[in-house]
Amino acid sequence: xxxxxxxxxxxxxxxxxxxxxxxxxxxxxxxxxxxxxxxxxxxxxxx
Amino acid sequence: xxxxxxxxxxxxxxxxxxxxxxxxxxxxxxxxxxxxxxxxxxxxxxxxxxxxxxxxxxxxxxxxxxxxxxxxxxxxxxxxxxxxxxxxxxxxxxxxxxxxxxxxxxxxxxxxxxxxxxxxxxxxxxxxxxxxxxxxxxxxxxxxxxxxxxxxxxxxxxxxxxxxxxxxxxxxxxxxxxxxxxxxxxxxxxxxxxxxxxxxxxxxxxxxxxxxxxxxxxxxxxxxxxxxxxxxxxxxxxxxxxxxxxxxxxxxxxxxxxxxxxxxxxxxxxxxxxxxxxxxxxxxxxxxxxxxxxxxxxxxxxxxxxxxxxxxxxxxxxxxxxxxxxxxxxxxxxxxxxxx
Numbered sequence: 001x002x003x004x005x006x007x008x009x010x011x012x013x014x015x016x017x018x019x020x021x022x023x024x025x026x027x028x029x030x031x032x033x034x035x036x037x038x039x040x041x042x043x044x045x046x047x
Numbered sequence: 048x049x050x051x052x053x054x055x056x057x058x059x060x061x062x063x064x065x066x067x068x069x070x071x072x073x074x075x076x077x078x079x080x081x082x083x084x085x086x087x088x089x090x091x092x093x094x095x096x097x098x099x100x101x102x103x104x105x106x107x108x109x110x111x112x113x114x115x116x117x118x119x120x121x122x123x124x125x126x127x128x129x130x131x132x133x134x135x136x137x138x139x140x141x142x143x144x145x146x147x148x149x150x151x152x153x154x155x156x157x158x159x160x161x162x163x164x165x166x167x168x169x170x171x172x173x174x175x176x177x178x179x180x181x182x183x184x185x186x187x188x189x190x191x192x193x194x195x196x197x198x199x200x201x202x203x204x205x206x207x208x209x210x211x212x213x214x215x216x217x218x219x220x221x222x223x224x225x226x227x228x229x230x231x232x233x234x235x236x237x238x239x240x241x242x243x244x245x246x247x248x249x250x251x252x253x254x255x256x257x258x259x260x261x262x263x264x265x266x267x268x269x270x271x272x273x274x275x276x277x278x279x280x281x282x283x284x285x286x287x288x289x290x291x292x293x294x295x296x297x298x299x300x301x302x303x304x305x306x307x308x309x310x311x312x313x314x315x316x317x318x319x320x321x322x323x324x325x326x327x328x329x330x331x332x333x334x335x336x337x338x339x340x341x342x343x344x345x346x347x348x349x350x351x352x353x354x355x356x357x358x359x360x361x362x363x364x365x366x367x368x369x370x371x372x373x374x375x376x377x378x379x380x381x382x383x384x385x386x387x
Contacts, residue, residue, distance in 0.1 A: 003349040004245070007252045010342060014222040014255055016215025021334065024341040033050045034362035036057050042366040046098040047225050047258075047265035 001025045053362045056355040060108050063118055063125070064100055067108075068093070070126035071133075074173035079164075088153060088161035089130070089169065095151055096133040103261055103363060104132060107232040110250060112356030114240035123177035124235045127170045127190070131228065134165025135197070143276050167194055178239075185238045189251075193231035200224030208281025208310045211299055214288035221259045221285060229258030249350050253343065257364065260339050263371035270374070271320060273313035278320065281310050286323050286373065289332045321376050329375040340368040 001009075006025055012018035072090055079086040098104065107128055111121030137158050140146040146155050153161075167190070174186040200223020203216065233254025237247045266284055269275035277284055287306070291299055305322065308315040322328075343364045351357050 001345075003249060003346075006342075006346055006349065007249055010252045010256050010346065013342070014218065014226060014259065016213075016218040019214075020338040020342065024338045025345045032358075032361075033048050034053050034358055034365055035050045036362060037052060037054045038057065041057060041102065042370060043101045043103075044098075045264050045268040045370055046101040046103065047261045 051358050053355070053359045056109075056112070056359040057102065057362070059118060060105050060112070060359065061102060063105065063108055063122060066119075066122050067105070067125045067129055068099070070122055070177075071129040074123075074126055074130060074176070075169060077176050078169045078172040085161060085164055088157055089133075089165060091152055092133050092137050092158065092161055092165070093130065096129070096136060098136055099129050099133060103367065104128065106229055106254060106257065106363070107236040109356050109359050109363065110233045110236040110254070111239060113351040113354060113360060114237055114242060114250075116236070116240050121236050121239055123173075124186075124232060124239060127173050127177075127186075127235075128228070128232050130165050130173070131170050131190075131194075134162040135228075137162040137165075143280060145276070167191070182238060186235050189231045189234050189238070193227040196223045196227035197225075198223075200227065204282055206281070206283055208306050209303070211291045211303060212283040212287040214285065214292055217283045217285045217288040218259070220283060221262045222255060225262035225265075226255035226258035229261065230255035233257070246350065249346065253346050253350060256339060256343055256346075257367070260336070260343065260364070260367045260371055263336060263339075264367050267370060267373070270324070271317070273316055275316050275320065278306075278309045278316040281306065285335075286328075286332055289335065290323050290328050293328060293331060324373050324376040326375045329373040333372045336368050336371045340364050 009018060009023045009025075013020050013023050071093055075086055075089045075093070079089070093099070105125055107124040108118045108121050111124070112118055137146070137151075141155050141159055141162075146158065148154050148158075151158055170190050171187055174183045174190065177183075178186055200220045203220035203223065206216075230251040231254070234247050234251035237250040242250070263285060266277060266286065269277060276282075287302075290302060294302060302319075302322065305315060305319050309319040344361060347357060347360055347364070
């Protein structure tokens with residue numbers, strides 16, 4: 001999917017016109033996870 | 048699976064927090080040189096701002112790093128954002144009846160006036176001090192557009208709790224009230240890096256969807272509590288939108304009645320929470336959270352090359368998704384089934 005198309009697709013998701021479940025591109029994970037060696041790094045559930 | 052340690056990048060970004068706080072206060076002073084009471088009131092609000100130190104509120108710095116800037120170059124964006132968020136949080140507390148005049152050191156009426164200045168006037172004026180005329184004009188457009196979208200999103204929250212909630216209705220509210228400010232911060236960082244319009248649009252889109260994810264994480268803060276503000280206020284959440292979409296008409300009617308009762312009765316709030324987090328609903332809802340996370344990761348990899356800050360942004364996505372997911376409720380014990 002082209003970047004511009006993906007951005008259009010996200011705009012439709014944010015407008016509630018597209019279902020997010022139908023909008024995930026063929027994202028191939030790079031095989032990595034991401035970690036932080038600090039307790040509570042994510043902090044509270046602030047928006 | 049390889050695990051990339053993003054601790055050094057996280058420390059670099061978090062280490063900017065004091066500088067962001069100092070510049071935010073300086074921005075208030077510059078914007079209100081003769082308005083002593085206003086300047087004092089806003090500074091006091093900044094002093095009491097607890098959410099400002101959240102690492103996710105420093106999105107502008109991380110995006111700037113991903114765009115090739117030194118983090119210091121985006122501190123003004125983060126500082127303006129901090130002033131704006133401090134105002135919004137205070138107004139939100141006043142609206143939700145959670146404003147603590149004693150802690151804030153001022154009555155609600157004073158905080159309301161000061162907070163309103165945080166939303167547009169102070170950020171707009173501060174932008175003129177920290178950017179060239181051309182960049183300041185571009186920042187001003189982002190600040191204005193996002194504040195208008197945020198106001199619209201907040202108004203979409205203020206609906207009576209006597210009907211169904213659609214996913215679209217809730218998503219539009221989220222995209223406005225939280226998506227727009229995060230989109231603004233990402234776009235302002237990209238503008239600071241001098242990126243072309245199409246890439247700025249991409250970062251704005253990334254920030255907006257990330258903001259929705261942060262709102263979903265925020266939604267989980269009251270889970271299981273009798274004083275869950277969202278359930279008490281009848282806020283049209285995406286979890287409610289998901290539940291209504293999955294239920295048949297009789298189920299929707301029961302959920303509508305329970306939602307109305309929950310606005311008045313803490314015990315009914317816990318029943319409503321148990322229903323919304325039942326295993327079936329939780330599974331589908333969490334799939335949607337994963338879908339948002341997947342969209343963000345895919346877009347991120349298109350917007351910027353591999354770097355320590357791209358890695359940190361990936362961590363911010365996955366950490367937010369983890370916070371946003373619903374913990375499925377334990378099924379009711381035999382004989383104690385939650386009445387529908």
